[in-house]
Amino acid sequence: MHLQIFLTLSAVLVCDAKLPRLNRHTQPNELSNPTQNAQAQRLIQTEAKTVKTNRIIDQYRVRHRRDVFDSKSYESSLIWAHSERLDENGDVLLRWVNSDSSITFRLEARTRGYVGLGFNSARNMRGADLVVAWVDDRNGNAQVLDCHGPEFDDLAVADDVQNYELISGYQNDTHTTVEFxxxxxxxxxxxxxxxxxxxxxxxxxxxxxxxxxxxxxVKSGSRPLRLLQPVAKPQVPLSNWDVRLNNLTIPHDMATLFWCKIFKAPDLPKKHHIVGYQPIIDSRPIKNKVPVVEKDSLSPVHHMVLYECAEDPDKQLWNDWAEGDGFFGPNRPSQWATCVTPIAAWAIGSKGEYLPENVGIPVGEKSGVSYYMLEVHYDNQALHEVLDSSGIRVYYTPVLRAHDAALLGAGIGVSALHVIPPKQRQYRTVGICSPECTESTMPEEGINIVSVLLHAHGTGRKIALKHIRGTQELPVISEENSYDARYQQSRIVPGGRKFRKGDTLITECTYDSTTRDKPILGGYSASQEMCLSFVLYYPRTELAGCYSMTPVKEFFETFGVREFYGLSMLQVENIFLSSGNLENLPPQLEIDMQQRYSEETAMQGDDQGVGLMKELIIREPVEFQNKTFMAHLNEMPWSERLLTEQIEKTLYKGSHMTFCKKRDDSWGAPIQIQNYPNYTEIISNETAEKSCHYKSVRLPSVTKASATSATYNKLTAILALCVTVIVAR
Structure with a gap:
């Protein structure tokens, strides 16, 4: 006992004597540097965690057998439901399958050292949940160690409680494979x-x-994934139809390009169902006028949408278009405006989709649809010249599903009237599918929503599809609270959702623009933003799209602008309603505006009014007079929180212009300007207390040390830590 007291006091005295050396140049009446103290405290904490981690690892290394649970009843018959390469070269392969309460992994890695796997909301180790696995070279025993990353250090520290259970593991001359x-x-x-x-x-x-x-x-990386995905690949014979472009040259002087092409449906003897699709990415950079295949070259394909086209009696014209190469988006024939019903939507990171087993999308002339339009968006910010033959592989089957399904597009209409201020951590925007639209286009029994694809660009962080019935909010239909634009897969709605006539859909997006110095405008470019949801539902209706945007007059007044030179607010509104088209303006004004930004528009492709924002010259009020609206927007004091909050509230809770488009491009309900719906928000149950109905797994003690021995070991660790601090300082 006396020895224990002596060692404890010695440790405290030695540490106390040495710690003031952290501020060797501090004057007698000078306050100590809080930053240095924080660094010292952090070092002490890190050293303590390292000592604990090494102790736990030492326990592993002296063990003579693996601790495994009985896997015969559960894992022996496992079929790995999912498989993903975590790196570009395929050196790290992750397979997994989950039950209602647990998840089982198989990690195959090209290494004979350890392999680490982690989970985090960020792309680094800080604050991450980590598991480190290896196979001992001496005895072939596999081990797993439950760890975490400290908030301020990129290292692995052993958890207090070990919650990973080892199943098996082995290694060969090149790879380590571990299941847990x-x-x-x-x-x-x-x-x-x-x-x-x-x-x-x-x-x-x-x-x-x-x-x-x-x-x-020696190597590391990250990959965004959703681990709890349903397996919906049908177990029936499938045919495929490749809808792809043919050697389209992407010019080096266009940062954003939309290309559209018409395709004729397969000639099928009877009704079939589309049950899934996968992307076909075929992009070859052109070097010295020759397309080349490069392993690590990035495709400029950003997203693709396949649309149904409404029936037209002029079959010959559509056949001719199907034989052609297609058109630059803004220059496509006006008849193609009837191609508005999406049936497949792909974006970066997606491997494609299979529809839930109870629904299929009808295909072929026998089911009423003969022609389809593929729309491909190229994001070519690097301004490379590329030869592209990308598209979508559509899977269909004669084995019909129980229900004919369709996709509905909803959210904010894509235009420069969608603005996200810079330097904002959580800025929200919203698009409304009005009750007037759903009342006039949906059957009496309503529809059943089965899955949702949520879509934004790089600054999107959260997306939610909300459901309003009358004046009451219902549980959210689908949401993503850790959105990553590099990974966009549709989400099954568990159990489906009944959506009635007269209900309201609200697509809400939250953005993080802290890395941006200037406002972000809505548009198709990857540097711009979107807020959309693609809703898969049955039974099939005539509704194709249901969107909203801020009315033009209210939008500009929100930013303090009342009048422009040369254009009335009604003329400006007409430009935005025609997707930025400058036709039907006063002749000289049209010529002047076309000349002023024709070069930049060519660079940006289909800019949805972005160019117009840079040419509108403010007349009223006087304090902003003779500035372009874009210059005014860039110069606003966005660091003033009250200003930004007021703009967000006005554009979110204020007036919305709603649009309701049917499959034949006609209006399902008149364009209306209406207030944000008044409803009682649902009370979140996220704070409800969780219960754990299992026993945490703790590492067994490898020695039956006496209390004195255990205390001695702790004191030794304290002394070792102090010595480390002394040496470091």
Whole structure:
């Protein structure tokens, strides 16, 4: 006992004597540097965690057998439901399958050292949930170590409670393979709760021979994934129809390009159902006037949408278009405006989709649809010249599903009237599908929503599809609270959702624009933004699109502008309603505006009014007079929080111009300007107390040390930590 007291006091005295050396140049009456104190405290915490981690690893290394649970009843018959390459070269392959409460992983990596797997909302180790696995070179035993990343350091620290259960593991001359499982929610603050949202899956490979050691990794990366995905690939014979462009040259002087082409449906003897699709990405950079295949070259294809076209008696004209190469988006024939019903929507990161097993989209002339339009958006910010033959592979079957389904587009109409201020952490915008639209286009029994694809660009962080009935909000239909534009897959609505005539859909997007110095405008370019949801539902109706945007007059008044030179607000509104088309303006004004920004418009492609924003010259009020609206927008004091909050509130809760488009491009309901719906918000139950109905797995003690021995070990660790601090300082 006296020895214990002596060692404890010695440790405290030594540490206290040395810590003031952190401020060697501090004057007698000078306050100590809080930054240096914080750094010292952080070092102490890190060293303590490292000591604990090394102790736990040492326990692993002296064990003579693996601790495994009985896998015969569960894992022996596993079929891995999902498989993803975590890196571009395929050196790290992750397979997994989940039950209602747990998830099981198989990690195959090109390494003979350790392999690390992690889960986080960010793309780094700080604050991440980590698991480190290896196979001991001496005895072939596999081990897994439950770890986490400290908030301020890129390292792995062992958790207090070990919640990963080893199943098996082995290695050969090149690879290490380990299988393990965990609960989806361990109720452990050091673990990441795996749910419906997108998660950043981290990976790391240790140097050869790093068994039971955690030196810095030699390779690492991250990949956004949703781990709780349903498996919906049909178990019936499928035919495929490749809807793709043919050697389209993407010019080097266009940062954004939309290309559209008509396709004729397959000649089918009877009704078939489309049940899925996959992207075909075929982009070859042109070098010295020759297209080349490069392993690491990035395709400029940003997203693709396949639309049904309403029937037209002039079959010959549509056949001719189907034989042609297509058109630059803004120059496509006016008849193509009837191609408005989406049936497949692909964006970066998606591997494609299979529809739920109870629905299919009718295809072919026998079911009333003969022609389709493929719209491909190219994001060519690097201004490379590329030869492209990309498109979509459509899967269909004669084995009909129970219901004919359709896709409905909803959200904010794509235009420059959709503005996100810079330097904002959480800025919200909203698009409304009005009750007048759903009342006039949906059957008496309503529709059933089965899945949703949520879409925004790079600054999008959250997207939610809300459901309003009368004056009451119902549970959210679909939401993504960790949105990553690099990974866009549709989301099944568990159990489906009944949506009635007269109900309202609201698509809400939250953006993080803290890295932007200037306002972001709505548009098709990857540097601009969108807020859309593609809703898969049955039974099929005539409704194709249901959007809203801020009315033009209210929009400009929100930013303090009342009048422009040369254009009335009605003329400006007509330009935006025609997607930025400058036709039907006064002749000289049209010529002047076309000449002033024709070069930039060519660079941006279909700009949806972005160019117009740079040419509108303010007349009223006097304090903004003779500025372009874009210059005025750029010069606003966005750092003033009250200003930004007021703009967000006005554009969110204020007036909305609603649009209701049918499949034949006619209006399902008149264009209306209406106030944001008044409803009682649903009370969130996120704070409800969670219960854990399982026992956490703790590492067993490898020695039956006496209390004195255990205390001695703790004191030794304290002394070692102090010595480390002394040496470091």
């Amino acid at each position: 499982r965990r609960q989806l929610d361990t109720c452990d603050k050091q673990d990441f709760a795996i749910g419906e949202d997108t998660v950043q899956v981290l990976w790391a490979l240790g140097p050869e021979g790093s068994d039971g050691e955690l030196p810095k990794h």
